[in-house]
Amino acid sequence: MSTMDACRFKLVDMHCHLDRMCNAADVAREAAARGIGIFCATVTPQDAILAQKTFANCENVRVGVGLHPWWVANDRVLARAGTRGEASADNRISTGVDSDGALIAHDQTPARPNACGPADAPAHSVDAGTRIFTGTEGARPTNIASQSSTAGNLCSCTERTLDSVDAIYRVANLAAASPYIGEVGLDFSPAHVQTRSMQLEAFERIVRTCAENPCGARVVSIHAVQAAREALDILERHALTRSATCVFHWFSGTSDDFLRLRRLGCCVSVNNRMLATRRGREYARQMPADRLLLETDAPGQFDAPYSASELEASLMRTLCALARLRGADEHELASRIAQASAGLLGL
Numbered sequence: 001m002s003t004m005d006a007c008r009f010k011l012v013d014m015h016c017h018l019d020r021m022c023n024a025a026d027v028a029r030e031a032a033a034r035g036i037g038i039f040c041a042t043v044t045p046q047d048a049i050l051a052q053k054t055f056a057n058c059e060n061v062r063v064g065v066g067l068h069p070w071w072v073a074n075d076r077v078l079a080r081a082g083t084r085g086e087a088s089a090d091n092r093i094s095t096g097v098d099s100d101g102a103l104i105a106h107d108q109t110p111a112r113p114n115a116c117g118p119a120d121a122p123a124h125s126v127d128a129g130t131r132i133f134t135g136t137e138g139a140r141p142t143n144i145a146s147q148s149s150t151a152g153n154l155c156s157c158t159e160r161t162l163d164s165v166d167a168i169y170r171v172a173n174l175a176a177a178s179p180y181i182g183e184v185g186l187d188f189s190p191a192h193v194q195t196r197s198m199q200l201e202a203f204e205r206i207v208r209t210c211a212e213n214p215c216g217a218r219v220v221s222i223h224a225v226q227a228a229r230e231a232l233d234i235l236e237r238h239a240l241t242r243s244a245t246c247v248f249h250w251f252s253g254t255s256d257d258f259l260r261l262r263r264l265g266c267c268v269s270v271n272n273r274m275l276a277t278r279r280g281r282e283y284a285r286q287m288p289a290d291r292l293l294l295e296t297d298a299p300g301q302f303d304a305p306y307s308a309s310e311l312e313a314s315l316m317r318t319l320c321a322l323a324r325l326r327g328a329d330e331h332e333l334a335s336r337i338a339q340a341s342a343g344l345l346g347l
Contacts, residue, residue, distance in 0.1 A: 009060065010334065011315045012037035012341030014269040015182070015221050015249040015295035018061065019051040021306040025058075030308035032060040036315070037338075037347045039295075041183040041221050041249070043068035045171040048178075062345045064182035064221055067171040067206065069199045070192060073164040168202045175206050176213040180345070182221025183249065189225050199227075204234050211238040218244035219344050221269070228253025232260050241265050245344055249295060250274045251283060258283055262291075269295035272314060275321050285325045289333075293341055294318055 011034075018040040021027050031038055040055065040063045042048040048065040055061040175181050184206050186199050210218060220240070224231040228251070235241055247267040251258070251274065261268070268287050271294075274280035284292065296314045299306045319337070323330040341347075 008035055009037040009338055009342045009347055010035040011312060011319075012039070012294065012338055012345065012347070013296050013298075013311055013315060014039045014247060014293040014341055014344075015041050015271075016298050016311065017041055017043070017183075017302065019047055019054065019063075020302040021299050022303050023305050025054060027306055027308050027311070028055055028058045028061050031311060032058065034308050034312055036060065036308060036312060037342055037345060038062070038311075039064060039180065039182070039219070039221065039345060042066040043071050043183060044167060045174050048171075048174060060347065062180050062219075062347070064180040064219075065171060065174040065178045066181070066183040066221075067167055067202055068183045069185055069187040069195070069203070069223060071167070072195050072198045072202050164198055164202070168205055171202070172205050172209040175209050177215065179215045179218045181206065181210060181218065181244075182247075183223050184220065185223035186227035186231050187223060187225040188227040188230070192225075200230065200234075203231065204238075207234050207238050207240050210244060211240045214243045217344065217346065220244050220246045222246060222248050224248060224251070224253060228257035228261070232257060232264065235266075236264065247293060250297060252277070252280065258286075262286075262288070265291070267291040267293055269293040270318055270322065271295045271297050272318050272321070273297070275318065275325075281325055284322055289326075289328075289336060290340060292322070292337060293344075294322075294337055 013031075013036060016038050018024050018028060018038050019042055028038065037060045040051055040061055042051055042064055043066050045065060045067060048063055051063045055063055171184075184203060186196075186203055187193075188196055188199075192199075207220075210220065222231060228248070231248075235246055240246060241264045245267060246264070247269050248261060249269045250271055251261070251268045253261070268283065268291065270280075270284050270287075270292065275284060294315050295318075296311055298311060298314065319334055320330060322328070323333050326333070
């Protein structure tokens with residue numbers, strides 16, 4: 001679509017787990033009819049591959065290649081598979097990526113009941129007892145959001161164990177050629193800090209790969225909870241903000257982190273829950289208008305039904321609140337944010 005067509009998207013959701021709605025294909029079609037563009041943030045590289053297939057014909061959807069920090073296993077999980085650094089050949093799940101970035105073996109995604117927000121949201125730790133989901137033997141690779149052969153919607157599958165070494169390898173390979181990255185990042189809140197070293201390894205690998213493989217107008221959606229300084233350190237070390245638009249989703253860092261984020265030219269995507277805090281409202285008020293975006297982080301419950309009308313209502317609530325906070329005209333602000341977002345996603 002040309003830049004002239006960007007105005008047809010009246011709203012753009014810059015961080016939505018569309019693929020984890022059990023009726024995802026229907027929601028995507030309904031959103032298109034309502035003039036809503038969507039950045040689909042995935043939580044594993046396997047989810048991204050499936051989502052790319054599911055939404056291949058949806059002009060209003062862009063799929064990010066993700067490895068969410070909550071899905072990065074700790075040493076105890078890897079130890080169950082054989083060793084601390086690499087899973088044993090007997091127990092590991094083969095999860096390589098071929099030269100075209102195609103999925104070779106089975107998918108792995110941990111059960112994840114809630115959306116991926118800051119530490120004040122319900123937390124679910126990935127630990128040694130975590131179980132994850134994958135497709136059945138002999139089937140094409142699927143995940144907990146496996147595509148239905150009838151309606152093009154999503155359904156659940158069976159359980160396997162997580163191999164984070166493979167997940168990091170796969171997301172880096174996919175990220176090298178993808179213009180859309182996310183959800184990636186760091187989460188050092190109490191429920192997730194035990195995986196700190198693996199999270200740092202994963203995020204650094206992804207950022208370095210993106211920096212070494214420039215890909216036009218790349219967009220990176222970043223999760224940073226009690227870890228904004230470390231996330232910014234990695235972005236700055238690899239100068240990724242020079243070659244990509246780095247978007248901090250639902251930002252909750254310190255005021256120093258916020259100033260540094262602005263200095264580096266990063267964007268912030270805002271949702272209702274960010275605006276529920278005094279700090280979040282102040283950041284949204286101070287953020288330069290050309291780097292202020294909207295998001296929902298929907299759905300609140302993974303693998304449950306959702307609707308485009310709910311997406312629209314959430315985005316509109318955030319937009320109205322932003323307009324009041326900033327003393328701006330709602331229609332003018334909506335147009336500016338929609339144009340900026342559509343431009344980033346090439347909609």
